[in-house]
Each structure stands twice: as C-alpha cells, then as structure tokens.
Amino acid sequence: DTGVSQNPRHKITKRGQNVTFRCDPISEHNRLYWYRQTLGQGPEFLTYFQNEAQLEKSRLLSDRFSAERPKGSFSTLEIQRTEQGDSAMYLCASSPSRGTDTQYFGPGTRLTVL
C-alpha cells in the first residue's frame, strides 16, 4: 500500500497519560499535515511540515502537543497529560509540494481519553 498510513488506528488512554501517534506519508511527498476532527465537525488544521521543518502551528496546538518530523519522512504527534477534550480523530495528510497540490489523507487515529 503506497498511501498515507497512521498508527495506531485506535488509542484508548486515561486522563493524564501521554500518547504518541505516528504518520508515514507517501514516500516522495515533502509536505506533511496534521488535522484534528471532532464529532460532527470538519477536520481542523493543527500543524504542517516541509521536509523536517515545522512551518506553521495552529493556536489549537497547546503546549501539551508536540509534533516532529526528524528526518523529513515519518512524523509523530505527542500529546502530554491528555484531557478528555483531546478525544478526537487525528488525521495526517501529505502532498508533494509542487504548486497547488492535493493533500492525501491517512485513515486517522481515533483517540479516546477516559
């Protein structure tokens, strides 16, 4: 499968625990995006990377959230001290970064914070 992959697909955790999600983009894609989607809403932008550089972060990304893309390939999104309000679907997308490019989405990681 050459599409965007995300792991794990589901994560259940207790409030206060730390969680980390992984995204593997399409191999030749330079740009990688993270979005969050809550029930009944469209996806909301969190952050994006051009290669290993994090170019923009949403104000939705509190200090408890950190994202990395250390070698410009896969990316991780970590949430520290999870809260019930963090429960959502976390989506990753990638694009080849040439002109106006389509973003290709992964299947998402569904986080439930108890």
Place this chain on the structure above:
Amino acid sequence: AQRVTQPEKLLSVFKGAPVELKCNYSYSGSPELFWYVQYSRQRLQLLLRHISRESIKGFTADLNKGETSFHLKKPFAQEEDSAMYYCALSVPAGGTSYGKLTFGQGTILTVHP
C-alpha cells in the same frame, strides 16, 4: 481569517434526482477550493478542485467569486454517491505554494433508491 460554511448538515434525495451541496467561503484573496468526500469506512479523498475544472463521477463545482460560493452539483444522483462531503479552502502559506486546508462542517448526502 478564512472560513467555510456548509449550511446543510443532512441532504436526502432520490436516485436520479439532481443534487446540489452548498458551500460558501469567506476570504479576501484568491483561494483554492476543493471538495473532499468520505465514503463509509473509507478515508477522506479529494473529489475535485476548482482549478482543474473537471467533472468527477458526474460532479461539477463552479467557483463564484462574486457570491463567494463553490456549490457541488450532480444532475442525476446515484446510490453510491451517499457519503459525507466536505468543502475546503486553501490559501497561500507563503511564496507560491498553498498550505493548510480549512474545512466546512460537512454535509451527509443520502441517496435513496
């Protein structure tokens, strides 16, 4: 800040009927507009983008800058069109490349037999 509004959360039509999913946006510059679709148990995927001026699966969408709208239309709906549809907007993030997408809340389309 840019905003995308999809006024209908639910839309039901019968097979063979015309369908129009509404999308309005607010942005003062030159955005790029997209329609994304999510079929049951599948990932979000691009349906069409305004710069392509293509018809995908019988769907078309015209960007109306005067009305700031990008409505999605299909003359004859099919049962397999039942899905969640999201309108999205992208603005220049810097230079000539486009960056983040701003999505509407989505419209669930149900096509009845």
